[in-house]
Amino acid sequence: MQCAFTSLFPLPHPPKLGIRNSQLPxxxxxxxxxxxxxxxxxxxxxxxxxxxxxxxxxxxxxxxxxxxxxxxxxxxxxxxxxxxxxxxxxxxxxxxxxxxxxxxxxxxxxxxxxxxxxxxxxxxxxxxxxxxxxxxxxxxxxxxxxxxxxxxxxxxxxxxxIPTSYLHLNGDKEEAHSEGWFPSPHRILVLDGIQDPGNLGTILRSAMAFRWGGVFLLPGCCDPFNEKALRASRGACFQFPIVCGCWIHLEALKSKFQMKMLAGHPESNAELKSVFQLTHEFADSLVHVPLCLILGSEGSGLSEKSHQECELVSIPMAGESDSLNVSVAGGIFLYMLQPRI
CATH class of the missing domain: 3.30.1330.30 (Ribosomal protein L30/S12)
Incomplete structure (x- = not known):
């Protein structure tokens, strides 16, 4: 079974599906x-x-x-x-x-x-x-x-x-169309190298449940239409927009809608960057701010690019565990930061 992508879809000739043609909607x-x-x-x-x-x-x-x-x-x-x-x-x-x-x-x-x-x-x-x-x-x-x-x-x-709400971006020229990727770009979830299909499907289901505007998949993510991902998501990938692209496209989206970039990250004393805590006060301060929330892979966490470009946010935990499963952490982030306008 093929799950993780290399440049998203390792095809000898990229399919036409989802590649936007400037001459057609x-x-x-x-x-x-x-x-x-x-x-x-x-x-x-x-x-x-x-x-x-x-x-x-x-x-x-x-x-x-x-x-x-x-x-x-x-x-x-x-x-x-x-x-x-x-x-x-x-x-x-x-x-x-x-x-x-x-x-x-x-x-x-x-x-x-x-x-x-x-x-x-x-x-x-x-x-x-x-x-x-x-x-x-x-x-x-x-x-x-x-x-x-x-x-x-x-x-x-x-x-x-495959639904028309799914889009696979190819090439730098696609960034010019970022305004049409998500009908409601106030809250966009970004997945960075999520390879486990069960985790990916569970996160998609949570994102839909909390009315996020869509999901952006960076390279290295599992196919959302993988059978295990479909089973875990209960078909959520058919019910809201999913865009596959790279950081060039994500930066175009950020620039177009002036989006704040947050990334889930375990709290660590060794961290060179400040790590904010996900509290109700923190979430309340962002109610009117367009957000991209990035969640990293199960094993290696955030990519270096995501780590550099985002403000890091951790989930406060009273117990001894230093981290949560990405789908569990994702559900907490998606609930706390869900759109309220």
Missing amino acids: IGAQRQTHLQSNFENFNGELSVGVNIPLPSHVKSITSTSNPFVKHCLKLRNSSSYRHSHGAVLVVGSTPIREIYRFQETLQEKTVRLICLLVLDKAEILEEIDARSVRIVRVSPMVMKKLSGVQSTESIEAIALMR
Whole structure:
């Protein structure tokens, strides 16, 4: 399984998905690319190069089916996911949450390509079976695709397009468009080398719960559409903006919105820089200030660049432990600094 990125997506040829074209609005540019991947000119669903799913196919019973093999590659490979612009969402709960969220939006950011439903299981009540391609699958196929030992709790898997709210930036020229990356840039979470997919997914779920405006992923982060990240986030990566880029892009965002840069950091007497404590008074002083909050990796902490560019903030702890798991610390930071305006 591929998890950590080198320059985010190690593809021999970077995919067009999420690379902004100055001649098209970002949503239109992404949809144009994805449409070419998934729909042929006859309107028949196509799931990749030479891997069609003919319209007459209503059920799949064999794990050697080409469509099943394609879906397995989507689940296991970040480069394959992003080159095809699609992702598997396993389980009824995240599918429901994504679908309900989409119903609240004027402009839809996610398209459900097809729904794979376990034989004899009921179709999710939120899904209109008349407008969504439904394919029944055997328990063996469901077990293979879900990656879990028991399919008792897994009755549905959705094949979805990567949302248009996701953006992968390439090159210096992208910084000119920073005003459009996040609809609400008052509170932006920045992840710096978070490689564990469970931690990343948990942090994304917390960021959405506390109404942060989006997440910026610096190089070295795990793919947010990794299966473990998706499971931990319960589909949060489909429900608010995620931008992948480097410090050039982050500095453009900071400059555009005059954002204060904070970074979570353990308190240390050996620290050359001052380390502020995350108190209610500290949080109250920043209510009206646009913020970028940076959280570092589980093992090595903040990168040198993040350490230099940010004001360091620690969580006061009465116990003997000198640090917290990044997803736990992240939840505390996100709660304390959540937007209140």
